[in-house]
Amino acid sequence: MNAAAARVLAASADAAAGPREGAVDGPQADAAAGPRADRPARTAAHTDAAVQALRAALGDDGVLTGEAIPERCHTDWSGHAPARPAALLRPRSTAEVSRALAICNEHGQGVVPQGGRTGMAGGAVPRPEDVVLSLERLNRIEELDPAASTMTVQAGVLLEQVQQAAAEAGLLFALDLGARGSCQIGGNIAANAGGLNVLRYGPARDQVLGLEVVLADGSVLTSLRKLIKDNAGYDLRQLFVGSEGTLGIITRAVLKLQPRPRSVQTLLVALPGFDAAVRLLRRLQASYPVSAFELMWQDFMRTAFEWQAGRRAPLAGTHPFYALVELDGEADAVQGTLAEAADAGLVLDAVLAASLADARGLWALREITGEFPTRLEPINFDLSLPVGVIGAFAERCRAALSRRWPQHRSLFFGHVGDSNLHLTVDGRSIAGAPHAEVDALVYELLREVPGASISAEHGIGLLKRDWLAHCRSAEEIAAMRRIKQALDARAILNPGKVLA
Ligand SMILES: Cc1cc2nc3c(=O)[nH]c(=O)nc-3n(C[C@H](O)[C@H](O)[C@H](O)COP(=O)(O)OP(=O)(O)OC[C@H]3O[C@@H](n4cnc5c(N)ncnc54)[C@H](O)[C@@H]3O)c2cc1C
Structure with a gap:
């Protein structure tokens, strides 16, 4: 192994990205997914009457219609076909969200909650007959409690x-x-976002x-508790985490904070194979708290180097796999661990960031995913x-993609240590076949x-x-439907999302 040049690390970003042209809904894959209940x-x-009642409750400023609705609210980052909703609701408080939902429920009016619209599954995309409810005006940090190590936010x-x-x-x-x-934090919770630090801290679910x-129906469930241990009945809170706006609208949250790591290191490691990557991960975890282990297959890294032409490549040559690692440990000790891993045949080459700028440069390789929408026609898998x-x-x-489309271009990458494989296929390389x-x-x-x-x-x-029935049983989907029916009998919340 090259004596890994010493450098330091920084924060990061991730992304598996990209607008999905024309938003292809897959075929109804399995009867267990149930018929599309129209x-x-x-x-x-009906919609006009609902919008009129909403305007009376929220005021002119709280309800935008027609051209006044910004185009960005017509779709989300998934690139699903855009639609201008019947109205954009801009409540200023929980009380106004409550009033708006009570009116929508009474009128059987579909409501699509929107956070920052960075979601990749089309969860925040409205239909023309829906109203969109934006949370952007509920934007206050209400309290930071150092003793409980919590933050209460809108x-x-x-x-x-x-x-x-x-x-x-x-x-x-x-x-992160x-x-x-x-x-927005509400969108993160509604989506149960994962991201870069799941390995050490868990997904959004574990931070709430x-x-x-x-x-x-407009009723407000307030359980803004700061307790680590609390076993009083069903954990309703977790029902809403990851429910993608289909069971309720999140208006406030108490977030769990952590001590800051003492000595964060960022490393880029070249690896001979997938199994070596997993063995290295487990070795590192035995010695250090590892917060990120982003694995990139050669096709991904070749693309990253190509798109970043002009910048000096951090590692020479081309290797089968690369891992971008972030962990809490002293640089000398980490270099020692890497040398041992190299002796064991797990590591081919490595570089340890020696400055924040170096660390950002390493993360920039992983962050090319943010460019997918402009450089590819991305078909994304998560x-x-x-x-x-x-x-x-x-x-x-x-191999299956190559058999079907010999010219196809695909990029494999992922968080891997937390079981997450991302794959992006370039829609331009599949000879005009539908994304579906x-x-x-x-x-x-x-x-x-x-x-x-x-x-x-x-x-x-x-x-x-x-495609939900590909990974959830008919019984599980039926239970989901019963929960939806119990909490949203008129099916006004994010209609058509998650369950058909
Ligand atoms: C460059 C990039 C990188 C990304 N990296 C990651 C990543 O590493 N990991 C990851 O998990 N995701 C990632 N994402 C996806 C996305 O950022 C997350 O899903 C994020 O949590 C969505 O938050 P949002 O505020 O944009 O929500 P939106 O996109 O607005 O909404 C997402 C869903 O939640 C619902 N919703 C929004 N707010 C509320 C609310 N207050 N109450 C109820 N329902 C609500 C919406 O109806 C929709 O169904 C990435 C996206 C981009 C563009």
Whole structure:
């Protein structure tokens, strides 16, 4: 191994990205997903009446219609076909969200909650007959409690603002992802976002101690508790985390904060194979708290080097795999561990960031995913598989894609240590075939892997709705429907998302 040049590390970003042209809903894959229950026919007059009542309750400033609705609210980052909603609601408080939902429920009016619209599953995309409810005016940090190590925030606060407020208090809010400057904490919770630090801190679900949620009928569930231990009855809070706006609208949250890590190191490691990557990860975890282990297959890294032409490559040569690692440890000790791993044949080459700028440069390689929408026609996958089978699955997947489309271009990468494999296929390389054909190929292969999931962190939304039965049993889907029916009997909340 090259004596790893010493350098230091910084924060990061992630992304698996990219607008999905034309928003292809996959075929109704399995009867267990249930028939698409069409909602009772509504006319434009029903919608007009609902919007009028909403305007009376929220005022002219709280309800925008027609051209006044900014185009950005017509779709989200998934690139799903845009639609201008019947109205954009801009409540200023939980009480106004409650009033708005009570009116919508009374009128049977569909409501689509929108946070920062950075979601990749089309969960925040409206239909023309829906109203969109934006959380952007609920944007206050209400309290930081150092003794409890918690922060109480309104749902529309940006993730980056939460991170900064925690840092100013000498603490860490551990959720982090590439969209941090645009996504809202309410959206993160509604999507149960994963991101870069799941390995050490868990997904959004693990960062939430308390929630306030407005139900479809306007009733407000306030459980803004700061307790680590609390076993009083069902944990309602967790029902709403990851429910993608289909069970209630999150208005406030109590977030768990962490001590800041003492000595963060960022490393880029070249590896001979997938199994070596997993063995290295486990070796590092035995000695250090590892917060990120981003694995990139050669196709991904070749693309990163190509797009960043002009910048000096951090490692010479081309290697089968690369891992971008972030861990808490002293540089000398980490270099020693890497040398031992090299002796054991697990590491081919490595570089340790010696400055914040170096660390950012390493992360920039992983962050090329943010450029996918402009440089590719991305068809994105966000798969979850037991860690040990990810390598073999990726090879099977690549081989099947090559058999079907010999010229196809695909990039494999992922958080891996937390079981998350991302795959992006360039839609321009599949000879004009519909994107749904790629979905079918990948999800059929995934179905053969026991315990795998079609969504690790991006959720189901619209884009993956019809594939849900590939990883959830008929009984599980039926239970989901019963919960939905119990909490939203008129099916007004985010209609058509998650469940058909
Ligand atoms: C560059 C980039 C990198 C990304 N990296 C990651 C990553 O590493 N890991 C990851 O998990 N995701 C990632 N994402 C996806 C996305 O950022 C996350 O899903 C994020 O949590 C969405 O937050 P948002 O505020 O934008 O929500 P939106 O996109 O607005 O909404 C997401 C869903 O939640 C619902 N919703 C929004 N707010 C509320 C609310 N207050 N109450 C109820 N429902 C609500 C919406 O209806 C929708 O169904 C990335 C996206 C981009 C663009």
